[in-house]
Amino acid sequence: MTDTADTRSHMPLGLAQRGYTGVIQHLSAKEAGSALSDVELESRLIELGFVEGARVEVLHEGLVGRDPIAVRVDNITIAVRRREAMAIIVA
Amino acid sequence: MELPLLHLALVGTPNSGKTSLFNALTGSRQKVANYPGVTVERKEGFFVTPLGRQVSLVDLPGTYSLRGRSPDEEITRDFVLGKASGETMPDLVLCVADSTNLRLTIRLLLELKRTGRPMILVLNMFDIASRRGITVDVGRLAKELGVPVVTSIAVRKGGTADLLKLTDETAAKLAAEPRENSWRALSVSELRATQREADRIIADCVSLPASPDTWTARIDAIVLHPVGGLIVLALILFVMFQAVFAWAQPLMELLNSGFEALGELVQATLPAGLLQSFLQNGVISGVGSVIVFLPQIIIIFLFILLLEDFGYMARAAFLMDRIMGGAGLHGRAFIPLLSSFACAIPGIMATRVIDNKRDRLTTILIAPLMTCSARIPVYTLIISAFIPARDVWGFINLQGLVMFGLYAAGIISALVVSFLIKFFMLRDYAPAPFMLELPDYKMPRLKSIAIGIYTRAKMFLVRAGTTIFSMMVLIWFLASFPQPPAGSTEPAIDFSLAAMIGKALEPLLAPVGFNWQIAVALIPGMAAREVAVAALGTVYAIEGGKEAADQIGHVLATKWSLATALSMLAWYIFAPQCASTLAVIRRETGSWTWMGVTFTYMLVLAYAASLVTYNVAVALGAG
Ligand SMILES: Nc1nc2c(ncn2[C@@H]2O[C@H](COP(=O)(O)OP(=O)(O)OP(=O)(O)O)[C@@H](O)[C@H]2O)c(=O)[nH]1
Numbered sequence: 001m002t003d004t005a006d007t008r009s010h011m012p013l014g015l016a017q018r019g020y021t022g023v024i025q026h027l028s029a030k031e032a033g034s035a036l037s038d039v040e041l042e043s044r045l046i047e048l049g050f051v052e053g054a055r056v057e058v059l060h061e062g063l064v065g066r067d068p069i070a071v072r073v074d075n076i077t078i079a080v081r082r083r084e085a086m087a088i089i090v091a
Numbered sequence: 092m093e094l095p096l097l098h099l100a101l102v103g104t105p106n107s108g109k110t111s112l113f114n115a116l117t118g119s120r121q122k123v124a125n126y127p128g129v130t131v132e133r134k135e136g137f138f139v140t141p142l143g144r145q146v147s148l149v150d151l152p153g154t155y156s157l158r159g160r161s162p163d164e165e166i167t168r169d170f171v172l173g174k175a176s177g178e179t180m181p182d183l184v185l186c187v188a189d190s191t192n193l194r195l196t197i198r199l200l201l202e203l204k205r206t207g208r209p210m211i212l213v214l215n216m217f218d219i220a221s222r223r224g225i226t227v228d229v230g231r232l233a234k235e236l237g238v239p240v241v242t243s244i245a246v247r248k249g250g251t252a253d254l255l256k257l258t259d260e261t262a263a264k265l266a267a268e269p270r271e272n273s274w275r276a277l278s279v280s281e282l283r284a285t286q287r288e289a290d291r292i293i294a295d296c297v298s299l300p301a302s303p304d305t306w307t308a309r310i311d312a313i314v315l316h317p318v319g320g321l322i323v324l325a326l327i328l329f330v331m332f333q334a335v336f337a338w339a340q341p342l343m344e345l346l347n348s349g350f351e352a353l354g355e356l357v358q359a360t361l362p363a364g365l366l367q368s369f370l371q372n373g374v375i376s377g378v379g380s381v382i383v384f385l386p387q388i389i390i391i392f393l394f395i396l397l398l399e400d401f402g403y404m405a406r407a408a409f410l411m412d413r414i415m416g417g418a419g420l421h422g423r424a425f426i427p428l429l430s431s432f433a434c435a436i437p438g439i440m441a442t443r444v445i446d447n448k449r450d451r452l453t454t455i456l457i458a459p460l461m462t463c464s465a466r467i468p469v470y471t472l473i474i475s476a477f478i479p480a481r482d483v484w485g486f487i488n489l490q491g492l493v494m495f496g497l498y499a500a501g502i503i504s505a506l507v508v509s510f511l512i513k514f515f516m517l518r519d520y521a522p523a524p525f526m527l528e529l530p531d532y533k534m535p536r537l538k539s540i541a542i543g544i545y546t547r548a549k550m551f552l553v554r555a556g557t558t559i560f561s562m563m564v565l566i567w568f569l570a571s572f573p574q575p576p577a578g579s580t581e582p583a584i585d586f587s588l589a590a591m592i593g594k595a596l597e598p599l600l601a602p603v604g605f606n607w608q609i610a611v612a613l614i615p616g617m618a619a620r621e622v623a624v625a626a627l628g629t630v631y632a633i634e635g636g637k638e639a640a641d642q643i644g645h646v647l648a649t650k651w652s653l654a655t656a657l658s659m660l661a662w663y664i665f666a667p668q669c670a671s672t673l674a675v676i677r678r679e680t681g682s683w684t685w686m687g688v689t690f691t692y693m694l695v696l697a698y699a700a701s702l703v704t705y706n707v708a709v710a711l712g713a714g
């Protein structure tokens with residue numbers, strides 16, 4: 001589990017393909033360019049369970065621009081847009 | 092000794108079963124469905140505990156935190172913090188968790204603890220958790236959290252027995268410990284620390300099986316497939332509107348002949364005169380012509396309730412997010428808009444889950460364009476009178492197809508209006524994020540579907556008996572008085588007040604092909620859309636004399652041109668013919684302006700659409 005962090009490079013979840021699995025490394029709201037303020041976006045992501053160490057899997061994606069994505073976070077499924085998912089750095 | 096009233100409040104993450112618990116404990120029938128954001132209001136109910144303690148229980152909208160990001164979450168925050176005006180703070184908070192998904196609720200509970208309110212953690216949906224092999228060390232969890240913990244199954248008989256027992260025990264110990272409220276909005280790092288703490292506690296007390304719900308995964312593989320999912324969604328909507336037409340037909344005919352027989356009975360038994368005319372023309376032709384549509388209303392509600400209980404709504408919102416985003420709508424607008432197919436009023440209230448003010452306003456403005464169930468009587472009446480009931484391409488019912496077209500016209504115009512709002516009024520607009528939990532599918536519960544349909548049917552019938560009935564009395568009166576002078580040869584109705592009013596309005600509506608009878612029907616139709624059908628029923632019944640017992644549809648087919656009928660359909664796609672909807676818009680936006688804007692834009696659209704429809708139809712020879 002921990003070795004994935006070493007062998008895989010960090011990337012934003014917003015760029016992940018369907019089927020991607022990984023672990024959240026950190027949140028970086030500045031990179032997302034969301035309509036929300038950085039603090040607000042980060043708070044909301046944490047409130048939905050996107051915290052460091054959580055396992056994520058991209059289960060589904062929408063048709064237009066493969067957006068939004070349905071992400072499994074531990075044992076719940078959350079739909080988010082890729083734009084907001086850019087704030088979630090995974091590996 | 093008389094125990095004081097105990098104030099309990101249900102707080103928890105969305106879709107954890109708070110309202111189900113509320114209903115189980117108080118015997119209420121509040122709306123329950125399998126998607127986050129069902130409850131958007133505070134509701135109070137009462138019950139008595141096994142030890143005889145009187146309890147006031149308050150159900151609140153679900154929330155992930157006390158920050159109050161959207162109007163529904165603010166209601167919960169204000170109630171818990173005692174900010175709501177004239178409210179007592181709850182003596183005891185029942186923090187309700189979905190046992191299959193504890194992370195978010197435990198974090199919320201740690202935040203709630205700071206308010207100093209005494210609390211119980213309710214591990215609800217414990218049946219599902221057990222079935223999945225999730226085990227919880229309840230004693231240890233209670234010790235770690237410092238609050239009593241109990242399991243519950245809100246939807247099973249006796250599933251709340253332990254909770255009731257614990258409530259009694261906890262309430263007995265309450266008064267001794269008044270505590271400080273040290274709550275303030277959590278900073279990001281506090282939030283993160285709280286989630287970490289929650290995760291640690293869960294790791295210690297809960298054992299999770301490795302595999303998630305396989306059924307949900309299997310269904311989602313199809314339903315959320317980028318292309319397949321959209322096809323499934325279109326198919327569901329198509330079947331729904333076809334069914335509204337095709338399945339209801341036999342039952343409607345049965346009701347229709349029932350009312351006809353009743354009318355004939357009245358005619359045969361009562362002496363000719365005012366009483367006979369009132370019962371036959373006012374009550375039976377008027378109110379009866381609306382009640383006939385009960386089967387269709389039930390079918391549309393059946394579909395919506397099944398989709399809601401199954402857990403499909405959140406998926407549909409996911410599929411539609413980008414498509415609606417193109418029209419300037421928020422993904423979360425989908426559920427309010429889809430519930431507006433039933434009625435715009437709950438739809439508009441459901442927009443409270445949308446946090447961004449502009450997104451919410453746009454959704455409110457277009458919700459009345461969704462084809463609500465009150466339009467069904469109007470559409471059906473005209474369609475069955477003017478559109479032949481044949482099949483196209485062998486399997487699609489033409490009448491159903493026209494119905495589908497009318498629904499589609501409503502949806503498309505809503506998207507266009509939303510696009511225009513975004514384009515002209517809210518220019519500097521950045522897309523608000525869409526974040527939505529997709530709950531696991533649940534088998535729809537027969538009982539809750541039955542209750543849902545029963546309440547809707549009852550509402551419809553009560554409306555028929557009150558609003559529609561009183562409007563009918565008025566119309567019957569207007570259409571019957573003053574009576575014609577003795578010996579006159581023209582139809583009696585031509586001398587009535589209704590004819591005077593209708594003929595005064597006729598010049599205004601003549602360009603769209605409406606005659607004075609329609610003009611008369613449109614005014615009381617402001618009270619509720621179905622009233623127009625009833626009003627036409629009464630006006631034509633009084634005018635018709637001998638054919639009074641005839642079905643109103645047959646009468647229309649002989650009195651209206653096809654162009655007029657089509658123009659009327661176009662009118663009803665847009666016209667703001669519902670006073671209660673306007674009142675809700677006023678309340679939810681807190682402004683008369685937005686109500687006025689809605690009314691005006693819809694009226695203008697209705698007139699324009701009818702004008703175009705009528706003239707094109709006449710030009711094509713349907714005049
Ligand atoms: N199997 C099972 N299903 C439950 C239980 N409690 C609730 N449900 C189902 O869970 C879904 C959500 O229930 P609601 O009572 O609407 O949840 P809520 O917490 O009021 O949701 P919001 O108002 O959106 O915050 C519904 O489909 C219920 O039938 C339970 O104990 N067992």
Ligand SMILES: [Mg+2]
Nearest residue numbers: 109110129130
């Ligand atoms: Mg609820």
